[in-house]
Amino acid sequence: MKIGKSITIIALLFFSTLVFCQRSIAPQKSRLVLKDGTELDGYLRSIPTNVDTLIMFSEKSRGKQKSYGVSRIKYLNVQDGDLSGIWFPLHINNEIGEVGQVWRDPCLLQLMYKGKNVSGYLGFDYWHGWRCYYKPFNQWYAKAFYPFKKMNKHRKQLLLQEFDKYPKLTKMIETGEISDKDISENPFVLLKELDELLISN
Numbered sequence: 001m002k003i004g005k006s007i008t009i010i011a012l013l014f015f016s017t018l019v020f021c022q023r024s025i026a027p028q029k030s031r032l033v034l035k036d037g038t039e040l041d042g043y044l045r046s047i048p049t050n051v052d053t054l055i056m057f058s059e060k061s062r063g064k065q066k067s068y069g070v071s072r073i074k075y076l077n078v079q080d081g082d083l084s085g086i087w088f089p090l091h092i093n094n095e096i097g098e099v100g101q102v103w104r105d106p107c108l109l110q111l112m113y114k115g116k117n118v119s120g121y122l123g124f125d126y127w128h129g130w131r132c133y134y135k136p137f138n139q140w141y142a143k144a145f146y147p148f149k150k151m152n153k154h155r156k157q158l159l160l161q162e163f164d165k166y167p168k169l170t171k172m173i174e175t176g177e178i179s180d181k182d183i184s185e186n187p188f189v190l191l192k193e194l195d196e197l198l199i200s201n
Helices: 002-023 153-162 167-175 180-185 189-200
Strands: 024-034 039-046 054-058 066-069 073-078 085-090 107-114 118-125 129-136 142-147
Touching: 024 054, 118 142, 118 189, 129 189, 142 153, 153 167, 167 189, 180 189
Parallel strands: none
Antiparallel strands: 024 039, 024 073, 039 054, 054 066, 073 085, 085 107, 107 118, 118 129, 129 142
């Protein structure tokens, strides 16, 4: 019993250390807009991830950091640095090719594609790296569909499972009309095709 408790405590300490180490980033000039209308110009000090419910923000690049709950955020505009782009709070489902579960709390995702019927986002996963998400406009959450990695047999199978309700799209993937290289370089090319299919329907 004592050994089991010790292992649990060690695991929790390791996880906490991992989270702390991975959150900090070089200050990135940003504008934070809250749902209550507050607008803050300053610096993003932590990387938004798919498990964090808070971000760290400061008015000056080396100033005092303050935490902001993701649920309070309307959007985050990162204006320079590696995370440049517009980030929105969304509920997410991280499973690819499976039904999965929607996380209770929203997280910040970076908008990468906006079509007439579907939007595409990029989010950082602590364990798997960057993941691509899609959100049809009639769906209340964003669903992971591809890790931002090179295509291989396993990833293609998961991709086909994820989009199995769109047979025209899966056929384009299977036949190579949308090539493995194109998907590897820019997975959101799939959403452009999906959007056109949804428009035609």
